[in-house]
Amino acid sequence: MFKVKMLGAVAATLLWTGAAVAQATVELEPGFSVDKELLAKAQKEGKVSYWCSLTEPECAQAAKRFEEFSKIKVEFVRLSTGGILTRITKERSANIHSVDIISHGDPPVWETIYKPKKWLVQYVAEGVKTYAKEYKDPEGFYAAHWMIANGFGYNTSQVSAADAPKKYTDLLDPRWKGKIAMPHPKHSGGFNEAVTILSKMFGWEFFQKLNANQPLVTIGSQFNLKPIIVNGERQVALHGADALFLTEAKQGKPVGIIYPEEGTVINQIFAGLVADGPSPNAGKVLMEWLHSASYQTTVAASYWLVPHPDAKYPADRVPLKDLKILTLPGTEAQSATEAREKFSDIFGG
Amino acid sequence: MASVTLTDLTKEFPGAKPVTDVSLDIRDGELIALLGPSGCGKTTTLRMIAGFIPPTRGEIRVGDRVVSGKDGVVPPEHRRMSMIFQSYAVWPHMTVFDNVAFGLKMRKLSASDVKQRVDRMLDIVHLKTLAARYPAELSGGQQQRVALARALANEPETLLLDEPLSNLDANLREEMRFEIRRLHDEFGITSIYVTHDQAEAMVTADRVVVMNAGRIEQVGSPEDIYDRPATRFVASFIGMNNLLDCRLASGKAIIADTPLAVEGATQTNTNGSLVLAIRPHEIELYSQTARPSDTTNILPGTVTRQSFLGDARDYLVDLINGQTVRVSARPAMRASVGESVWLRLPPASCKLLE
């Protein structure tokens, strides 16, 4: 009797060990696996809190999918960069820790606020290891998981592809007087990157001359340029998010996108694991997924750029590798701040 | 029922002193009128008695209860008083019945008791048929009766009336004066009646308190006030509009070098300024040709204005020393402007005041 029991126990132990070795990771969806132990701990936490600046339908869709395969509830809040920044600043000053992952653009914020204030923990997801070095923090605090490529969004019923501007300096031509729209760097971190890069490339005379063409300045992010161009209020957007224009074009709207010859300004949208978050393990699981090829393929389906080399793009989208990239490192915070003020001196605000 | 005693009652606001050292004993069951022009402090006094305004100093007693003193003040709802307001203050969102029943319900009477007492009160004020109406559907007089019924239904120890009739038209006002007196006689509640109308005070009150500039000028029966005003202010307020400067010499008042006999003017100790007060209708007017046979207390004068009022003729007559006298004469007594006349001031009608 005793022997049988003993044998059973040994067998069970053997079985358990074997399983652990064979299934150290578990595949949650095709092409995406996580450490089984991590997943178990994460599932015990049961939920993950995620602030993101992607559009709400995209956030919601991703959250739903993640919930289905991981059984971990995603509490997402869609906020702009400024919204996330103000909120986490206030939360930290009140010693509140309600968020696990934050995600937004504006590199200087990550480099000069989050990192020195130690609001993030180092965490390098499997996918991040495959990224080019421009798209991740060398210290591993944050990495891009999607990106906005900005070009000249234009109204095709007002401007033919042939007449459309091809390079930034084309915009200085008086023929574009009263026909250009752009954001304001005080309201759009993404455009602030462009302003910093362009002012270094061409000097501030570029913007002084641009001002003579009386561009329309919008509030909010560069996303807000889309309706201006779609409606035909202005013909060319200086810093148009290509994904939005490509989506509109697909739906039959009279818009197109042109990538400037000098290069395309890319706004990286980073994700970082927050220190002392309520669900650190669930945060890691979500982080793994955000940086997986399978997730990024979905993001790319909406025409966004993604850093993962294995992510698949739709056929009607220029992939990342074929674009001439202009991007601003987070360490350029100082020049970004100066650029903002300088821009305001020229354009007001 | 209870007496009400005010002792040195004073109210001060920054920059104003509407009531100063008012002391008054109101006997149990008495109806007393606070009479005076607007701003004399009568309403403030009443509102201190009601408990709406905390006095700055002084004491208010109802019976042997101190309701307001240096230890604090009892809130109005615990003073067992009722009040009738100039604006009636009939609640527009309640029916006549509910208005009258309000105080009884506050005293937690049973529904049947409330009904019985309200019905009786409405009967007394002749409003029984209107019990279900809202105030907006009533005339001013009827609203006033609702206010009366509401005040009396509560069986207060003290009834306060703040210019209760001044919003009514003349005919109704006269009727309501007697109505208030009738109800007072019927219930015998100690009542304090604020008014600026001397006739109203005379008709309704047992005693009249004349107030001016925050102080009591005189307290007395209507007759006392009328016949024996204690001060110039009282005299002029109750209709002795002729206040003639004079001096006193051997028991006589000297006006325009003419000595005039004045009843009760015996004291000769006064060196200060004196006035002789007399009502216009008590002065007799004679034409120059008809000098009166009784030559005591007559003065010559000249008519400067006359107007016909139907039941009287109103004259302004200048004396030779320049003082103007108002005379109310019989309609038959005619004298034209510029005519010289004789005035006779009967000694019994003259009153000397400091």
Next chain:
Amino acid sequence: MTPLTGRAGGDFAAQASWWLAVVLLALLIAWPIGWLVLMSFEDGQGGFTLANYIRAASAQRYWDAAVNSLILSTSVGVLSVLVATPLAWAIARTNMPGRRFIQVMALASLITPGFLTAVAWILLAGPNAGLLNQLFRSVTGLEGPLFNILSMQGMIFVTLLECFPFAFIIISSALQNISAELEDAANISGASTARTMWVITLPLVRPAILAGFVLAFLEALVLFSSPAIIGVPARTYVLTTQIWALFQFPPQLGVASALSLPLLLVTMALLFVQRRLLGRRGYVTVTGKASAARVIDLGWGRWPMFVFCLLVVIASAGLTYVVLFSYAASKVWGQLPIGANFTFENFRLVLFDLDSAQKGLKNSLILALGAATVAVVLGGILAYVSERRLLRGAWAVGFLAMAPMVIPGIVFAVGLFSAYTRPPLILYGTLWILFVAYLTKFLPLAYMNSATAIKSVSPDLEEAARISGAGGLTTFGRITVPLVKQGLLSGWFLVFIYSLRELSSSILLFTNNTVVASVAVYDLYETGAWPQLSALGFILLLINTVVVAVGYVVLGKSFVGERP
């Protein structure tokens, strides 16, 4: 001897209630504002500094913004009164046709969020693509636009559309309270109708006109919607848009507080001046029992008057509804949303696919109901305490209750965040923080409505109850409240409507489960999804309209500022 009980102001229960309300008010208002003041003097490490004020005062662009704010507010204040006075007069005193319709439409402009009005006007009068300008070009063949909404004038215009209803409400209720005898007296003295209006009617409502100016001025001063959506493209920056920018990188919340607190002082000063002016004139003739006002025959002039009023309400309300619906329902903007061009897709999207819209609508309704109810109870009691001078220093209650009206929403939100994320009250993450935010922000609306109503009730009515044996609380509940019911209810509806559209505080305070409808709308704006924004905006407007319609049926004529 019977012992003394209580004080003259009321019995113990009543005194306790009044104090409780005042303490609540002080906590509600002073707590977040205190944090704001503190923040404006903080150097980021918890130390004291004046640097925020120095930085705010030394930057030329903040002075420029202040000047623009002043131009905007003053223009809007003056124009509001110029638009609202004839509108209110025509409705209250004349035989202009369609008075009822104009009045309902004026109320509709009150409930239309300025944010949506601004979007609608860009679609209508954008210099290039605006429908009106396109029409103008195709008719006249001219190059330039008829009207460029993206300009200082355009910003003033759209802000005016949002602010004039405040002046309208105040002026029309004053006009309704003027005794016709005063006008008759002038007529009989030989004054013509026009002259009577000029020398009698207008001077009598001058206090209300002044109050209308102050309200519209203040509203324009702290407004964010039109200055952001129209002012920024017009490159006309005002204080609120500059404050907003301080929330971006590098965040300077201290400077933002330092820029907003002077606004609070300006407001205090304005309210004080207004009170002094009104106090001296007195309301006597205006609150007297109104006899039925005489209708003034405008003759042929009633038609131009009607056209004027119609244009005002169409611009402020009608067009917003039409434009938003058309934009959301058209596949191609600029053609009528009928036949092949009609689409229901955007409505379907926001109603069924957009999670935040569904959650948000539900939360917004709960919050609006709660905030409106509590605000009216608290505001009613406070107005009673203040109007009847029930406590020492009751005058301060009015100032305190009005203060939240004038702190720019985003800055106030920061104060609220600081106040309710630490002990003793940790409300963050729950609907409660939004509830407290709405309650605090819209208490002034409930307070103002209650105070106006209580002012018109003679204290005699309350004293009659006191002397009949009712305590302070019973008197308030049985006499005052029933008598001011209409005023309280219109306050309730106002708070409800404003809670539904509150954005600037919500955006900092909401969390995943507590998203509100206005945030969902703003999100759609921020991500450039204007067709969906229009669809959700239109749905919000419909909900507002239903609420107002219910209010109108329940309250009848007395709804919002009108006397029964």
